[in-house]
Amino acid sequence: MRSSLCNEVxxxxxxxxxxxxxxxxxxKTK
Known part of the structure; x- marks a missing residue:
């Protein structure tokens, strides 16, 4: 659960x- 939250962030x-x-x-181009 914690790792999935880190992945989302x-x-x-x-x-x-x-x-x-x-x-x-x-x-920069404009």
Whole structure:
């Protein structure tokens, strides 16, 4: 149970970072 919670948090954080990097790359190109 605890490990699954950590996995959920890890996935959500990774998704957030990916979105953040996409926004940064868009700003750089524009």
């Amino acid at each position: 890890y996935l959500s954080v990774r998704k957030y970072i990916q979105d953040y990097m996409l926004k940064i790359s868009e700003k």
